[in-house]
Amino acid sequence: MTRMTVSLAVSLVAFFSVIFVAVRAQPGDADLYTFLLTDGCTMPCWQHIQPGITTVDEALALLRTNPWISSASAGGTPADTRIYWKWNETSSTFAQTMISGPPDSYIYARDGMVHYIRLTTRIHYGNVRLVMGAPETGSFQPSTPSTYNRLYFHTAGYFGGRVAFDTNLVCPAKPSQFWNDPVVIIYNDGSYNAYRAMPKYNLIPWIFETNCIS
Helix, strand or coil: CCHHHHHHHHHHHHHHHHHHHHHHHHCCHHHHHHHHHCCCCCCCCCCCCCCCCCCCHHHHHHHHHHCCEEEEEEEEEEEEEEEEECCHHHHHEEEEEEEECCCCCCCEECCCEEEEEEEEEEEEEEHHHHCCCCEEEEEEECCCCCCCCCEEEEEEECCCCEEEEEEEEEECCCCHHHHHCCCEEEEEECHHHHHHHHEEHHHHHHHHCCCCCC
């Protein structure tokens, strides 16, 4: 029992210490803060676009004047609209741009109102924690298991789940893989139950009860 306790303690120290390794390869805190949290805008908010408040026309105008974005357009129907944009070279530190296929960052709107913003990024989860602090809510859920590996979906939620950071982890994994995993950022209007109803964030039992970290 004592040996198990010591082993767990050592693993925890390693697990949480590796968060600082990711910082060296990532953008400055000020730039990252600006990307994640917009000054003077009540969260959830990204670049002054607020789910549940900002209209499609307003979102397009904001994107087209954003220094990180070269162009933006909307498609679909008034009841089901998606807004896409192209990052320019100044955003390459943060944004993940696909070479082919549909854009994986977009804004979803219904009846002319923004409801959901999805950003696929190159930002490591460890750096998100340094800027955002400890999550309020979250989840650690398995996908369909296979014989050889297990894919887990990890979510860290803030502002009542209206801002969330999603990562994927193939278990077993090392701590560095957890902290260095790139995040998908979700800003939503609070109507998405998957994010609104998440339990209190409790990473340690989630990780070790699943034997995910090696």
